[in-house]
Every structure is written in C-alpha cells, then in structure tokens.
Amino acid sequence: MSKIAEIKSSFEAEVKSCVKISEVQDMKVKYLGKSGELTALLKEIKNLPSEERPVFGAKVNELRNFIENALQEKLFKVKELEMQEKLQNEKIDVSLTSVKPWGALHPITLVENEICNLMIAMGFEVASGPEIETDYYNFQALNIPEDHPARDMQDTFYITDSILLRTHTSPMQARLMEKKQPPIKMICPGKVFRSDSDASHSPVFHQIEGLVVDKNVTLRDLKGTLEYIASHLFGSNTKVRFRPSFFPFTEPSVEVDLTCSNCGGKGCSLCKGTGWIEVLGAGMVNPYVLENSGIDSGKYNGYAFGMGVERIAIIKYGIPDIRLFYENDKRFLKQFVK
C-alpha cells in the first residue's frame, strides 16, 4: 500500500515540472505503459493474500484514473503553452494599409449611372440613339423648322445638308414616340456636339434627356421629378427653382436652377453670389412635337428635360475646367475611384 502512495507522490512531483508535450507523453509511458510503474505494481497483486487483492486492485485502479486524468489535464495545459509560444514567434508586421486602386470609371459615367439608376427606379427605360442624326429628328420633328431663329441657338456640325452631329439628345424623344404610344417614360444619355470650344464649352459633351408622356402629366410632376433627382445628386436640402425660358420643343419652357451645393444657397463664387446654379432646361412637351410623332395631343401631355452631364459633374465634384474631362490625365481619372 505504501508503494501506491509512493508512486502517487513521485508522480505528482514529476508532473508539476512537465513543460513539453513530449515530457507528458514520456510520463504516460513511464507510469501507464506496458512496462510502466503501475503495470509493475499490478503484477505484484499475485503476491498478496486473496482477501487483500480486491482492495489493492481498487486502489491501483484509482491511482491509474488519477494519473490518466492528471496527464490529460497536463497535456491540455502544455499544448496551450506551446501554442502560445508558437504564436509569439509567428508575429508579422500587419501595419501596411495601401492597396492598388481599382480601375476608375470616368466621372461622366459615374453621373450617368447615378441618374439612370434613379430614373429606372421610377419606371424609366434607358434608351440610346444615333450620334450622327438627320436634320428631321434633330430639328424639324422638334418644332425647329429650317428658318427658325432657334437653330442659331445651337451651332451645328453638318456632314451633309440633311445629316449632322446631333446637337442634343432630344431627337430620341421623337424617335421613341414614333415607335411607342404612351405611357412613355424614357431617359437617354449620350454624346452631343456643338461647334464651339473654349474654357467653358467643349465641342463634344454629354446630355441626359428625360421624357414622360401620359395622361395627367403636369408641370408639377416635372418639378417633383427634378426635386427627386436633385435631392439624390446634391443632398436632401437641395431646392429646385423654375425660371421662364424658351425651347421650341417645350411649352411652357423653363430653365431649372438648384440651390448651390457649394454654399447651400447663401451665395458663393460658384453660384456668382446668387445662391442658385443653372443646371438644365425643361418644360411641357410642345403639342407640335407630340403631333409630329403621331401622339394625340388632346389626350396626352408630357414633360421633357435635358441636362448637361459635365455640368452636373463640375458642380458635384468641383471640377474647374470642362477640358479635363476629355484630356484623360491619369491624375484626374484616379480621383474617381476609392
């Protein structure tokens, strides 16, 4: 019996000093293995009187359980220690934060996408049309007959007498209305061309045309739609103002101003102190345009608007010169990707 106590105490002393997995495994062999101390002890059972054997056996088993549990526990602790030590040594420098940026979409594309997505949510279809256009669709169908002074408003690039580079995206109004009866909700982004070029004009620029034709469409709906666009593009506090204007294809026609996003309407250099920025032209579709395209102007009304994409980008992103859009300097392009 004293042998059992002896083994237990020597085990306890020994297990305490274990720090490696291998030492624990060695102890397992030493105490519990085939030629281990407990096996040797158990072999002595045959030397005992038969009445003592069950008690001795139980004690040895008790000790075996004790050792097994202790070793298990020790093994767990030692593994944990070793893991800690290993992790300590695997430490690397994690501080670097730079990444190669994604390729950038052009700011014109960003604005177009933003507006298209807004309008799609309202049930608008996105249409596109030819950039080389006929005089008919660019002018005549839009109530701009040949000798109308409104032709002077747009300096046109001609290819032949009757074929030209479209001066606006409005030809798509006529093209769509010829093909489709109301209800119509369309937007059409695209390149347009005017033959002037200076710091604030480029011979090529982008417009987005909007058109709604249905029963019960009013000027209030036009204002509401533009308020919806403006609040998403420039923030929910943006206000929309209509000023009387003239376009041959709308009547009434309005010039649309937004509260200056730079100063919030207080007046600054961007809005020349007025608090308002002119962003687009709009109006109720002129009945002549509806009739030219085969739509009953007695039954249907419509609204239309056309906005300059560069203009919006200039205001939204603070771009100082329209020529930057077409120079495609990498230092410019890379500013539009995070």
Added chain:
Amino acid sequence: MKLPLSWIKDYVDITEDIDTLCKKMVDVGLEIEEVVYLGEKVTNVKVCRIQEITQHPNAERLLCCKVDIGGEIIPIVTNDHNVKVGDKVPVALHNANLANGLHITKGKMRGEESWGMFCGGEELGINGDMYPNADADGVLILKSEAVIGQDIRKEVGIDDYVIDVSVPANRQDCNSVLGLSREIAVALGKTCRKPDVSFSENDVDTKDLVNVRVLATDICKGYYMQGLTDVKIEKSPLWLTCRLAKVGLRGINNIVDITNYVLFEIGQPMHAFDYKDILDKTIVVRRADDGEKIVPLDGKEYVLNNDDLVIADNNRAVGLAGIMGGVNSGIKDDTGCVLFESASFARMNVRRTSRKLGLRSDSSARFEKGIETYTNNLGLSRALHLAEELGCGKVTRGRIGYGETAENKTITCSLNKIESLLGISIPNESIIKILDSLEINAEIENGTITCVVPPYRDDIVRDCDIVEELIRVYGYDNISGTLLENSQITCGGKSEINMDVDKLKNILTGLRYDECIFYPFGGKDLFAKANVQITDNKKYIKLLNPIGEELSMMNRELAPNMLQCVSLNLSRNNGALRLFEVGKVYLADELPLNKLPYEQLRLSMCATETDFDSFRQDVLQVVRTFTSDNIKLERASSSILHPGISADIIINNEKIGYFGKIHPKVSGNFDIETGCMYAELCLDKLFEFKCREFKFEPFAKYPSVTRDFAFLCDEDVAAQDILDEFCSYNLVECAELFDVYRSEQLGKGKKSLAVSVVLRDKNKTLQEKDVEKLINKALKNIMEKFGVKLR
C-alpha cells in the same frame, strides 16, 4: 441686347434698385448676361473750380493750382496748360480710380503738394459723343453750370447702368429698348408708355418723289418709304449720341444717328438714302442679277447672284437689302433730301447673303433675328418724329410702300388646359390682370379664355403659349412638386446592350483599367501617326464645318485618340497606364452619306509596362466574360500593331478584334518610348456570341488521369495548336501549357513546351491501357504534324 437703364426710363417709371430690377426681369424670362455700371472704374473724382494758377517754382512745364472742391481748397499740380482760372474741371482726389486703370494718390510734385490730378475725357472713359469736347487732349473743361463738389459721374452721364439682356430666340419683339420696356413693365406691374411718333407733314407728296416696286415679294414682306426735304446734315445732339455711345455706337451725323437710334429703340432697322442719287425716282426691291456688283458703305466691292436681295433704282443697286446701303446713295454732308426706308426682309435671306459675303452690320444682325411688318410703320414714324424734333428737315406728305398690315389675332384657351398643363389653377381675376399687362385683351366665358393678341407677339399661336404667358407672370414659385401620382406604372430598365456595357466596365475596372472618354473625331495627321489606313481617305465621314482640320473626321478606329492620350500621360510622368474606352466608330456604306451610317460600339484597351502574355490574359478575360464559344488567336493584320507580337481574335470564324504590341513606328510617332499593348474589340459582334444561360452539370464520378510531356520544337510552333490537338480527343478533358523553356543546349530557334494533359472518361474509370493507347496516338500525330520531338 445692351439696354441702358436711363433709356428704359423713357418708357417705364423705375424706382427699384438695379438688383431688384434685374431679379424681376429674370423672373419673367429675361436672362441677364451682365450688368455694367458705366462709372464703375471711376471713383472719387469730383467737379472742382480752379481758383488760382501759379507757375511751379521748380519746374518750368508745371502749373500749381488751388481748386475748390466744394467747401475745401486743395492744391493740384498739373502739366496741362489748357486750364485757366474759373474753369470747372474734373479732379481725381486721393485714392481715386480712373477708367484707364490709374490709381491716384496725394503726393508732392517737384517739391509742391498735389492732392490729386485733373482728368481728361479718356481718363473718365467718355468721348465727345457723351460730353462736349471729351475727345480733346488735355484737361476736360466742364460746362459752366457743373456743380462744384459733385461726383463727376453724374456730371458726365456715366452714372448709369447698361444691362446686357439675352433675349429668348422666339421673342424677336424684345430686341429693342421698347420691347424690353414692355416686358419690364409687366415684370414690375407698371405701365409702358408708347413712343412719340407724332410729326407734321409738308406739301411735298412722297409719291411725287419716288415710286416703289417690290418684285421679290417672297423675301420682302414689307417695304415703306417716306422722306425729308430741306435737310441739314449736322452733328446730333449730345443726348442722342450719348445713348448711342452707351450701346457701343459712334455718332456720325443726324440722319444716320436717327436710323441707328430707331434700330435700338424700336427694333426696326432703318436705312436713309440720299434722294439725289436715286435715278428716275424709282426704288425696286429685286433679286440681284448673277454677277451684279455692289459697293456698300464699307467701300469694298461684292459680286452678287440671284439669291441676294438688293434695293435698286432704275439703273443699279443702291443697297444690299437689310445689310448695308450702297456707297453710291449714302448720306453726305450736302444731302438735301432723304428717303427713309423701313422694311421686313426674310431673315434667312439676309442671313445667307450676310454669311456668304462675310458682311455684317447691326441691321443684318437684327434682321437675322426676324423683323415682323408690325414695326415697319412704327419705326418709320419714330424716325420722322426724331428728324423733326432734331430739326433735320421737313417730313414729306404720305407714306408709300408695300406690305401686309399686321393684325391682332384671336386665340382661345380653356381653363382646363391651364390646369392640365400646370397642375394648378390660376384665379380668373389674375388671368385677366396678367393678360392685360401683356396687352392681350382677354375675356373668360364658359371656362374658356378668348385672347386678342397684339401683332408683335408672333410667338403666341396656340393655347399652350397662353398658358406659358400666364405662369411666367403668375410665378413658377406657385408650382410645388408631385411625383407623377396620376400616371400609369411603367417597367423601366436598361437595354441588354447597356447592361452588357455596364458589365464590361465592371470587369475592366476590376482588372484595374481606368475609363477614358475621347472626342469621337480626329484629323488626318493624328490618324497617320497611328498608322491607320488612311490611303482610302474617302471612307471617313467628314464634317462640313469643323472647328479645325484636327477635329474634322469621324473615327473609324479608336486607337489614334487612345494612343495620343497615352503619349500625353507619359509626357506628364504619370507612371504605368492601364486605360480603356467604350466608344463608337462610324462606318459609312457610301459617301457622301445618303443615309445614317453604322455606328459600331467598340472597346479599346491600352496598357504600358506589361508584356504580351499578361495583356492577353486581360483581353481574353474580357472576351470570356461574354462568350464560351470557341476563341482563336491568329497573327494580326492590323497596321497599328507589331506584326510579330499581335493577334486577331476570332470567334466562330469571325474576327471581332485585335490586340498586341503597337508597331514600333507608331510608338515612335507618339513618343511612347517603352512601347505599349493595345487592343480594340467590336462590342456589337462580341455581344452577339453572348450566352446568358447557366445549366447545372453533375460532378464527374470517375477519377481523372494527368500526364505531363515536354516537346522540343521550333520557335514558330504555336503552343495552342499542340493543345488543340490533344483536346480533339474525346477523353481529353483539358490540356494546358505550364512552362516554356529555352537554353543553349536546346539550340538557337528552339524551345521546349511543357504540357499537362488531363484525361477522364465520364462513364467509367480509365484503364491504363486505354490511356496509353490514346496518348501514343496523340503524340504520334503531334510529332508528325508539327515536327516536334518528345524530350
């Protein structure tokens, strides 16, 4: 249209300050381009009286003056000797600014105090048309009644604003002081006075002076004449030339100044003929003969043709209709009898002739905007009134001419129409009040407004025009937004091609390419630099009126603009570039165009600091996004690219694009020293091969077998051919190239290709003997076909 505030005040009482006035003008639709205060640059200059003049003690050419500036006497040193004691002159005081940019400060001149400087007309920004003797050299001697101490701007008439108004293209009636005054009266809720057109006539009957015949009635809608006898040609009074000066004109003589004055005030271009130069008392308005010559007042000779309209006597043209009078019949110092012409010439005709001859005048500019017959008589009467007022001569009796009389027209508009367009209703009393202010007589009965519209409003033709008039005066601020609440629901969205383009752009930005947007045109030089085939120059669609040669031809390739951009970025040291553009090229069947050309959507990609293999990966990644069809790469034929390091992309036997290294000649032309990789793809064609459908396939049940081989072969053996050969066997699942090796041991012009082949039978586990059989057959074929050896 330049509008002096002082001139408007002839017609409308204006008590509002300039900012309020401008805001109200904008509210009714008059866009303000600019507001110029004429005295803006001239500050702190006053009227003074010279009290004493003494010789400067230290300088022979200088005078020392004591001047009274209103309760204070100050010293001024001057080198102008035209001043004398008692003269009233302008003096720029300490910190004054002058029109020529000078800033004046107190100081000493050769030891004598001088608290400012006397000014001449030029320094005040005025000329002799605005103030007597303002053109003279030296100090401007003011009128004796000038008030000492007063701001000089009030004395010389530059205490005035000129408002530059942009008139809407349909409102030709507003291109005059009178027309704008009418609008301003509406904007301010005031009345607009009528111009004074009264005059008395003498005993000379106009009919006896001249006989007018209008032959070209299609391009001359109105032509009126009335004359002046006993004409005295002299300078116009200052009040008149001063007004002309404010709109940018110099005074010439009383008769010519009156025509200019009426042009600006009434909006009617006028012309004055010297009667003695009109042969046979006859004026004929006719088309010019082909080859007919005329020398207008600019002194140059112009050759005309049958498209041009002239005013002629019985013998020769005496004026180019609406543009300029002939030098043969102009007003001269000895003119004794004048014929005034007031007419309506067709705007397109004036425009065409003016553009063709390169001859413009205030008159032609005005005619190009459109002149209705309404103002013909008004303008002529106003001119005659002024002539009488100025004492230029005596008005002849009766008016002769030709023309339709402009009539009022009646337009109806239902109240429902107002509501259906605007979404709001306007109270009846407001409707009547607004229309009345616009000189439109209106009555409302049974829900309909009947409007009698004055003839000068040729822009008002149907009910929606009335609605616009109402809302622009009623105020757009009364419109609050709604979001199509009474409209039908529609299905929106992008077209398939637009969605494909979006997807393409996402892939490309994911591959770290930046999007560019270029002008879709260029010029011969640029295209030549890019080595694109311009020998067949005729294929390019050309603009008739380009800004310059370099922007005159529509693109047939995207490459030139892209390469120019690469060149620009490299010259700015912008580092490695990866760029793309989605743009159009314009392909004509036939030139000149008789129908719209095919606008083909293309993608261009360009990358520097990369190699062919990496760039090929990017290009194929893009192509593979849209199609799983069979893609082949063949040696490219594009002249833009390096012939040995470029490929055409072929899908199902159709070429959809090309890519590779740009031709060294092209990189040289664009100063792209390191060269770059370029690709151009026809997106229309690529999208045709698109497959959208996904279909699940069960996983392979049986294991695969992989075998690797190394082939020793000549440099010009295409690795893809060997891979294709393996893949032509049913059991081969895929074959890939995993290494290319070259060394001295292999020999010059040789390479070793390491290929990995995966075999699998879908229906059973492959047996070693089947694999051996297939591989042996494949290897034998490959070695025979391509002359390669197994290493």
